[in-house]
Amino acid sequence: MLLPAIPEAAVWAIYFAPVASFVAIVAALRSRPLLAGRVTIAAVLVAWLLALWALDTVSGQDGEAVGFAPHHWLSLFEFEVELGVRLDGLSAMMLFVVTSISLLVQIYSTGYMAGDGGYARFFAFMSLFTAAMLGLVMASSLLQLFIHWELVGLTSYLLIGFWFHKPSAAAAAKKAFIVTRFGDFGFMLAVILIWSKTHTFDIFEINEAVHDLPQAVVMGFVLGLFSGAAGKSAQFPLHFWLPDAMEGPTPVSSIVHSATMVAAGVYLLARFFPSVHAAPGGVQTLIAYTGGFTAIFAASMGIVSTDIKRVLAYSTISQLGYMVMALGLGGYPAAMFHLFTHAFFKSLLFQGAGSVSHATNTFEMPLMGGLRKHMPITFATFVIGALSLSGVFPLAGFWSKDEILLDAWENDKFLFAVATTVAFMTALYMFRAIFMTFFGEYRGGAPAEDHGSSAHDTHDAHATAPAQDAHGGGHGGLHESPRSMVFPLVMLSIPAIFFGLIAPSGFFGELMEGALDPSLRHFEFEMNPVVMVASTFAALGGIGAAAAIYFAQVPSSLAIRSRLGPLPMVVERLYFVNEFAETGMVRGVLHGFGRGAALVDRLVVDGAVNGVAYATRLAGDGLRRVQTGQVQANTSLMMVGAVAAAGALLALSGGLIDRVSPGLVERLMP
Structure with missing residues (x-):
């Protein structure tokens, strides 16, 4: 530990720094966009510096929790809510990741979003999103975590649909919000279930209490958590929102869809790893195989x-599947290490994609080509990210992916075979992207369009007029991105190369296990020759296959496609999952259910209410005719009533009824 222990107020300041920038932008800086961006960068920089301090403190305690007491917030009969921060190895690592990626993304955004009419609004949303994610990872209470979980979903909706005037962006935002709600419903049930059994929201106490709960309760709780994790981390069958979410600005993808929101589900399972470990074995197997299949x-x-x-x-969905698989296999340190390294090289790759679209006005790789000569920094950094993602030694992805493969090798050989195949496929599609984008001849790009009106999240959505002319599609228009975009690329390349080298020391694994009960701490760094050789051959084989098909074209991709029959079409149609979900489930089942509910509402609910109203009106109409307002009629009715009353009294008092029907009065009025 290099610094004194961080006080609790400084940990809260990590959270409130981006909150303050959000409030400042909304309250005073909407008309001063450049200042809004600078305030956001300054706020996230403060949070990053404090996150480093927090990481230093936790490292000095071997990852064990710093003793911050929770604060009482609300009491309602037996319902008591406490708020607090939990600072241990897991949360400190996540604070460092979120603030690091967010800081570089904010800097990148100053160049990428330059000239956009919603510049200040963008940074306000980014500030709020960063605050929500920080609140999620530092929460000591499950309810506090759930509130920020939902806030992350809300802010991601705002960011994905940032260019809401584009129908595709608005639809993608709604799709992401609705699909993740299905998973969040299960999470909400888990929150209710565990509180009803333990009467606490404290995460540490819940993880302790699960050992004394019935297995059925633990299974229900963990499955509810997994439901929420599957939605946020885009695991099958709730994965299909994430590709459409690319309609948001590229800086959004670089933070939301690489290191933060999509990692929240993995973090949730890791935070409740003791509960996952205590669940019946079938639950862990379900988690592992869902991750492997995804x-x-x-x-x-x-x-x-x-x-x-x-x-x-x-690729993000696939790598999140790796992490989920590792957690299901009990590889908690391996999953967290891959989350850690993946955040940096995937953010680098997304920013690299934004950089090439900045020059070509498109994300379509068939319209690119030959960019390495015109964008050398983007090319070099993108290759570094791709090599790390592919798991090539000695880059960061090699170390983290091998730890997951090792857990699979030791626990489930079938999942090891799946994971090794995925390693081959990862290298294949990443270097396919590199050869199609950076090699060959430039194929013209796409013409620049008006602000925000392009079919993709391209720079033409925010470029100035001179920039549009420069990007207009010939060799002479190609250029490297501005320094505000290149600087984050270079900075992210550093962890993509070197962060994996901390693995052999065992420091990271011990730091992560410090958040667990001592009985669950079993980490020892290990290198298995079989695993290393298999992963290396898979990565190099994928790179070689991509070079043969997309660079040398021996065989060509068209020749391979022609030999595979309908399979390429099925995969290109995404296995018809979108059709099943949108046409079958939404337009079929859900719309049918909605129409049925509307019919019940109209015929039963509205029918009952309207029927009572109609009967009342009929009665009123009948009685209204009695009241004519004429004195003669009223006098006549009064006389009829008087005669009827006198007759009734005479009949009762004179014994007339008893003579006609003996005992009738006693039977009617006993």
Whole structure:
């Protein structure tokens, strides 16, 4: 530990710094966009510096929690809510990742979003999103975590639909919000279930209490958590929102869809790893196999996509599947290490995709080509990110991916085979993207359009008029991105290369396990020759296959496609999952359910209410005719009533009824 222990107020300041920038922009800086961007960068810089301090403090305690007491917030009968921060190895690592990526993305955005009419609004949303993600990872209470979980979903909706005037962006935002709600419903049930059994929201206490709860309760709780994690981390079958979310600005993809929101589901399972470990074995197997299937399923779609951002989106889904698989296999340190390294090289790759679209006005790789000569920094940094993602020694991705493969090798050979296949496919689709984008001859790009009106998140959506002319599509228009965009690329290349080298020391694994009960701490760094050789051959084989098909064209991609029959078409149609979800489920099942509910509402609910109203009106109409307002009629009715009353009294008092029907009065009025 290099510095004194961080006080609790400084940890809260990590959270409130971006909150303050959001409030400042909304309250006073909407008309001063450049200042809004600078305030956001300054706020996130403060949070990053404090996150480094927090990481230093936790490192000095071997990852164990710093003793911050929770603060009482609300009492309602037995319902008590406390808020607090939990600072341990897991949360400190996530604070460092979120603030590091966010800081570089804010800097990148000053160049990428320059000239956009919503510049200040963009930075306000980014500030709020960063605050929500920081609140999620530092929460000591499950309810506090859930609130920020939903706030992350809301802010991601705002960011994905930032260019809301584009129908595709608005639809993508709604799709992401609605699909993740399905997972969040299960998470909400888990929150209710565990509180009803433990009467606490404290995460540490919940992880302790699960050992004394019935297995059915623990299974229900963990499955609810997994439901939420599957939605946020885009695991099958709730994965299909993420590729469409690429309609948002590229800086959004670089933070939301690489290191933060999509990693929140993995973080949730890691935070409750003791509960996952205590669940019945079938639950852990379900988690592991869902992750493994998602990894290979998404990788196959990455191979056929022609949009470079969508390739990275499918890659993100696949790598999140790796992490989920590792957690299901008990590889908590390996999953967290891959989350850590993946955040940096995937953010680098997304920013690289934004850089090439800045020059070509498109994300379609068939319209690119030959960019390495015109964009050398973007090319070099993108290759570094791709090599790291592919798991090539000695880059960061090699170390983290090998730890996951080692857990699979030791626990489930079938999943090891799946994961190794995914490693091959990852290298194939990443270097396919490199050869199509940076090699060969430039194929013209796309023409620049008006602000925000392009079919993709391209720089033409925010370029100034002179920039549009420069990007207009010939060799002479190609150029390297501005320094504000190149600087983050270079900075992200450093962790993509070197951060994996901390693995052999065992420091990272011990730091992560400090957040767990001592009985669950089993980490020892290990290198298995079989795993290393298999992963290396898979990565190099994927790179070689991509070079043969997309560079040397021996065989050509068209020749391979012709031999595979309908399979390429099926994969390009994304296995018809969108059709099933949107046409079958939404327009079929959900719309049918909605129409049925509307019919019940109209015929039963509205029918009952309207029927009572109609009967009342009929009665009123009948009685209204009695009241004519004429004195003669009223006098006549009064006389009729008086005669009827006198007759009734006479009948009762004179014994007339008893003579006609003996005992009738006693039976009617006992």
